[in-house]
Amino acid sequence: MHRIDLHDLYATNSRHIPHPDGQSIALCLGSDPDDITIIWGSWDGREANTRRAETEPGIILCDISPAGNEYVALTPSTDVLTRYRSADDSPIIEIDYEALTTHPDADDPNDLPVWDQMCSYIDGDTIIASTSDLDDQWGRHRHWTLHSAEPSVPVEIAYPVPVTGVPTALGDGTWIARSDAEPNRVHLWARRMP
Structure with missing residues (x-):
């Protein structure tokens, strides 16, 4: 359909996330954690347009909200999760890893986890994120919700069975995750x- 020259950008990794408007896509491009760039692209049927997100370099795009009015991204070290406005890339709120609680089986109460590299919108008001990568050393993986009513307070999800890995939100109020009890089943x- 169309090709756009991204000039000085090259990538060994990229993530493509479609925008809910059906005409736009976000590309997260980079070859090293410090030079990751988010590119917004759109196609109106005749002409393609692109713009670089006005975020600091290295931001890792994770998901776009179901309404398309905001997106969630992480710093390269995954210690800060930030919600941004899509229109101007301005931060809405940053949630630092220090808002998380230490794993209950950790020896050191100051041994805080960091966010995993994936998080997504359960619905327009709620993000689901995880700390499974670091939780793995203690066994039980944890998932967290971040709701717009209390955006800086991550709430650990109390599952009826242990889960493993990173959850994937479907944007309609649901998400998928694997269970330790049934590893071959999602x-x-x-x-x-309430």
């Missing part, structure tokens, strides 16, 4: 409404 989860 489970569909939904938030319990």
Whole structure:
């Protein structure tokens, strides 16, 4: 359909996330953690347009909200998760890893986890994230929700069975995750409404 020259950008890794408007896509491009760039691209049927996100270099794009009005990204060290406005790339809120709690089986109470490299929108108000990479050393993996009503307070999800790995939100109020009890099966989860 169309090709766009990204000039000085090259990538050994890239992540493509479609925008809910059906005409745009976000590309997260980079060859090293310090030079990752987010590119927004759109196609109106005749003309392609691109723009670089006005974020600091190295930001890792994770997901776009179902309404398309915001997106979530991580720093290269995955210690800060940030929600951004899509229109101007301005930060809405940053959630530092220090807001997380130490794993209950950790020997050192100051041994805080960092975010995994993937997080996504359960719905327009809630992000799901995980700390499975570092939790793995203690066995039980943990997933967290971040709700816009209390955006700086990660809430650990209390699953009825142990889960493993990174969850994937579906944007409709549900997400999928694997269970330790049944490693070859993917489970569909939904938030319990009050």
